[in-house]
Amino acid sequence: MAVAALALLPLGYIVWYSADLGWAGIRELVLRPRVGELLWNTLRLVLGTVVCCGVLGVGAAWLVERSSVPARRIWHVLLVAPLAVPAFVNSYAWISLLPGLDTYAGALLVVTLSYFPFVYLPVAAAFRGLDPALEDTARGLGLSTWAVFLRVQLPQLRVALLGGGLLVALHLLAEFGALQMLRYPTFTTAIYDQYRATFNGPGATMLAGVLVLLCLVLLIAEIRLRGRRGYARSGRGAPRPVRPVALRRLTAPALLALGTLVGLAVAVPLWSLGYWMARGAGSAVDWADLGSTTSTTLGLAAAAAAITTAMALPAGWLAVRARGRVATLLERSTYLGSSVPGIVVALALVTVSIRVTPWLYQTVPVLLAAYAILFLPRAIVTVRSAVEQAPPLYDDVAASLGASAPDRLRRITLPLLAPGIGAGAALVFLAVVTELTATLLLAPTGTRTLATAFWAASSAVDYGAAAPYAVIMVLLSAPATVLLSRDARRGLTT
Structure with missing residues (x-):
C-alpha cells in the first residue's frame, strides 16, 4: 500500500489541487x-x-x-x-x-x-x-x-x-x-x-x-x-515455415x-x-568534471535501481502469490504513476516537499522517489515474471523443515527471483542514466548528471562541450x- 500510495502521489496531488482551486480558478487558468x-x-x-x-x-x-x-x-x-x-x-x-x-x-x-x-x-x-x-x-x-x-x-x-x-x-x-x-x-x-x-x-x-x-x-x-x-x-500444431515474399x-x-x-x-x-x-x-575537455559527472550519474542510477527493485518485490509477489482484487488493484496502481509525464511527477514532488517536508526539498531522497514513480513498472514486470516461474513448493518444504521466514527469503526466494530482479534493476538503471526532466527540477544544488550537464552545455550552444556527455549516455544505453x-x-x- 505504501508503494501504491507513492506511485499515485502525482495524480492525487493534481486532483487535490484542482479541487482546492475550485471551478472558477480552473476556468480562469485553463480556458x-x-x-x-x-x-x-x-x-x-x-x-x-x-x-x-x-x-x-x-x-x-x-x-x-x-x-x-x-x-x-x-x-x-x-x-x-x-x-x-x-x-x-x-x-x-x-x-x-x-x-x-x-x-x-x-x-x-x-x-x-x-x-x-x-x-x-x-x-x-x-x-x-x-x-x-x-x-x-x-x-x-x-x-x-x-x-x-x-x-x-x-x-x-x-x-x-x-x-x-x-x-x-x-x-x-x-x-x-x-x-x-x-x-x-x-x-x-x-x-x-x-x-x-x-x-x-x-x-x-x-x-x-x-x-x-x-x-x-x-x-x-x-x-x-x-x-x-x-x-x-486454437492449437500450436505443426508450425508452418514462413515463405518470404520475393x-x-x-x-x-x-x-x-x-x-x-x-x-x-x-x-x-x-x-x-x-x-x-x-x-x-x-578545446580543453574537462575530464575531471566528465568523470565526476559520470560517477554521480552511475551512483544515482545504482541507488534508484536498488530502491525501485526493492519496492517492486511486494507488488510483484502479491500479484502472483495472493491473487485477488486488492492485490491486483495495488499492482495496477503502480502503472498509473508511470503514465504521468516526468515533469508532472517532479512538479508534484516539489510542491509536496515544500509544503509538507521542507527539509527534504532538493535532496537526493526526493529525486530517488521521482525515479521510483517513473520507472517502477519496469521492475515490477520482470519481478512478477520471475515470481510466476518460481514454484512455491520449495518455500513450503523449507517452512515444513522449520526455516524461518527471513531465512527462507534469503536462502530460497531471493535466489530464485535473482534473474528477474537483475533484469528489472538493469532496466531502471539504464532509464535513470538518460532521465532529464525530473532531474532538472529535483536534483540538489550542485548535483550534475550526464543528462543535466549535456543540457547545460547544449542550451548554451556549446555543442563541442556537450558531445562527450552525449557519447557516454549513448554507450551506456547501448546494452x-x-x-x-x-x-x-x-x-x-x-
Whole structure:
C-alpha cells in the first residue's frame, strides 16, 4: 500500500489541487488562448508522429519479417538501434547541424526518428506470431500481396500497432528536452518554462492537469480501439515455415528505404556526435568534471535501481502469490504513476516537499522517489515474471523443515527471483542514466548528471562541450538495444 500510495502521489496531488482551486480558478487558468495554442501544438504533433511511426514501423517490420530483403538480422538490429540514442540527444544532433530545423516539420522529423522503434518492435513480434497458413490460403484464393497485407495481416496486427502507437504518444506527451531544444512549444515545455520563470504553482499545475487528462484519454482510446476480437490459434500444431515474399526488382528500392531510415535515425546522430567530439577535442575537455559527472550519474542510477527493485518485490509477489482484487488493484496502481509525464511527477514532488517536508526539498531522497514513480513498472514486470516461474513448493518444504521466514527469503526466494530482479534493476538503471526532466527540477544544488550537464552545455550552444556527455549516455544505453533485439533475432532466418 505504501508503494501504491507513492506511485499515485502525482495524480492525487493534481486532483487535490484542482479541487482546492475550485471551478472558477480552473476556468480562469485553463480556458485561455495560450492553453488552446499549446493543445493544438501538442495534438497535431502527437497525431503526426503516431501516423508516421505507424507507417515506418509497420513497413520496416513487414520487410524484415515477411519479405526476401537481404541481411534481415542485421536490419533488425539497426532498426532497434535508435533507442540507444535519447530523443534529446537526437534533437541536439540535428539542430546542431541544421539550425533552421526549429519548426513543426523539424520536430515531427526528429521525434519520429527517435520513436518509430516503439512501433516496429511489437509489430515485428506480432508478425512472427502470425499463422502463415492464413496468408498462404489467401494467396491460394487469388489475393495479391497487398491484399493479403490489408485483409489478413493488418487486422491481426491491430493490438501491436495500437500498443506501439500508445507508447509513442505517451512518450511524446512526456518529452521535454527534444522539443525544448527544437523550440517547439507543448504542454511539457510550457510547464517547465512557467515553473522556472515565476514558480507559478497554480498555472503550472493546471497545465499539468490538462496533460494528465490527455494521457488518460489516450489510454481509454487505445482500449476502445483495440476491441475484443481475437486472432489466437486454437492449437500450436505443426508450425508452418514462413515463405518470404520475393521482392525481385523491388529489392533495391527496399534496401534504399531501409538504408535511408537507418541513416537518418542512427548514422546522422552518431556522425554529429563524432563531429562535435572532434571539434571539442581542439578545446580543453574537462575530464575531471566528465568523470565526476559520470560517477554521480552511475551512483544515482545504482541507488534508484536498488530502491525501485526493492519496492517492486511486494507488488510483484502479491500479484502472483495472493491473487485477488486488492492485490491486483495495488499492482495496477503502480502503472498509473508511470503514465504521468516526468515533469508532472517532479512538479508534484516539489510542491509536496515544500509544503509538507521542507527539509527534504532538493535532496537526493526526493529525486530517488521521482525515479521510483517513473520507472517502477519496469521492475515490477520482470519481478512478477520471475515470481510466476518460481514454484512455491520449495518455500513450503523449507517452512515444513522449520526455516524461518527471513531465512527462507534469503536462502530460497531471493535466489530464485535473482534473474528477474537483475533484469528489472538493469532496466531502471539504464532509464535513470538518460532521465532529464525530473532531474532538472529535483536534483540538489550542485548535483550534475550526464543528462543535466549535456543540457547545460547544449542550451548554451556549446555543442563541442556537450558531445562527450552525449557519447557516454549513448554507450551506456547501448546494452538495452542488445537486450531488446536478442529475443527477436532468434526468430529470424537468414
